Amino acid sequence: MTKMLVKSKKARPPRLEKPKKQYALHDCALYGLKGLGQLADRLQITSEELSALVEVRGGYSVWEQNGRVVQAARPLLRKIHARVATLLRRVASPNYRYSGVRDKSFISNAGQHIAPHASLKLDISKFYPSTSVHHVWKFFAHRMHCAHDVAAILAALCCFQKRHLPTGGVHSEVLAFYCHKGMLDALNERVLGRGGVMTVYVDDIVITMPGACASDLLWADRLISRARLTMNRRKSRVIGAMKEKLITGVRIYRGEIHAPAGQHRKVKLLHQAIATAADGEDVTSRIRSLQGHLDHIAQIDSKYLARARGHRAKNRRALLTSS
Template identity: 30%
Template sequence: MARTLKLHESPLYRLTSKKKLAALFGVKVADIKFLRQLDSNYRVWPLKQKHQDVLAGMPVSDKVRMVQQPKPTLDAFQRRLAKLLGALEKPDYVYSATKRRSYLDNALVHRHSQPALKVDIRSFYPSVKRKAVKSFFVEQMKCAEDVAHVLSELCCHEGKLPTGSALSPVLSYFSCAPMFARIAALAGARGLKFTIYVDDMVFSGAGLDDDFLALVFNELNREGYAGHKVRFYKAKRPKVITGAVVWPSKVDVPHKRRLKMRLYERALKTAKSEDKVILGKALLGQYRESSRINPGFKVAASRLQRFVEDMTGRAKVAKPRKRPRGRSSYSLFLSRIARLRAEAAAAGAAVGSGAGA
């Protein structure tokens, strides 16, 4: 089991030149420069309602969420960087982008019979600006100014963290780490338990009141962030925290997820044969995820799996595709950057020969 690293133990620490940055990724400085100069490194689109949700008749949200997804070459670079950052040690209160920790672990911290307060950070990824990303590489990782400039450029889309990048969960934390440390100190001074899962902050303990909430909001505001979806939970009452309902003595699936499953179940009974497989697989995914919280859903998942197998005529339900073995994001980055440079060189040669003719 790989151990976590202190900041100063990371290969990213004290990168003093772009040459050393390129060497860390196994490429040349020209390759990094080429990657920065690509016309469009992102695919941007509005996130639409999933087809299975349409079939189930779920309400359509009026809010349009834009997704910025890095294209393959930049995605491979960002995944490599995410792996390097993911190896770094984080405080005990961080539960997102942390190995052997999950949203359920985060919720279970607050299952005791104490009041709780939940605060989300509004539009978190788009609110993390390139300045904060660069500051992380300069002030915490002690990178040279030009290295931090390049890294912040390759991590951001239009000056902010992209919503569809595998790098954003871990980098958003480190870019805001000083702010979260101050909030943790405020919580500790009142004897509160504090956890954070991406943009969800949860506090629990007897010292909660409106004055504490104001202190948290002040810390967010001074860094350019805004808190919203504030929820106070009374002592000994169920708390809905990061996808789970927790009581002092048990944990269960939230009402919202149960309602979604009921809509799937109802639609599955009357759906056309071609839609039954779509709804069946979607519902099976919901059952399996819910069984992590409530083992009782394992029985329903087992029955539904047999139904889907009969519908598809296959031995087992297809699982999400995994990256082929031996093809890490690192090697993919190397091969893709080499291919793109070769294509650019070939295109330039063709233009030159055409001009000569």
């Protein structure tokens, strides 16, 4: 029997909470801050630590992953980012927001678009790098009514090299959402007026409504441009009412949701790659990738749940045996 090499998995930082109790924006602990002492208290650090963080250089690790540059804060700064994210996640979100919200998921997000109408998929180019330090300052100064110097410090702490939201920031999703909420609200208002539905999942904006067409795409482009963002015109498109829709990793066809065919193909290929691995070859990444794809499929289609659980048990034994 071929012996496969399996490496142990590195520990990950704790996940952010999805709070049960939520409040209005004006009740957020970051709202209306007028001094640095207040800011330090709300961030749960000392004034000395705050001053040191403001002056710190090189507070990020940067690497390339799958063709994208990842900018992730180092532990002390990540703690601040996590605190900002936690406080903003406690603010009650509009109905159209589906990421980072309790009892909502990528599946329920896709499920909003099963109606037999055309859909618009809007892609914003480089969403986090396009959310500038000015966007962040404006949110804290104008929407959160913080003193301008406090807003400037918060923007500096939250942005990579005081330029834009970091691509790997734990706070980037929720903060980008609130920075651009005005634009998203305007989109949603028009969609509701047309008897449709809009959802936002991280940077995926999908609109399904009667009569959706190319002119609506142009209107969305203009609105996004006014927010100092750029819509990727190559990736943004209209999907016909009778066409297959792929939304946040879920396939929608004729009013039903399924796992994408690509997921099933990847499962088959990974099975083959693991089965044909050479003696002593490291298959750790393949085993984890296979389990990830099986879990994804099982979340969408419950008839695959037993298979995913069986493979998890089998993989767990393999990991323990090889450690």
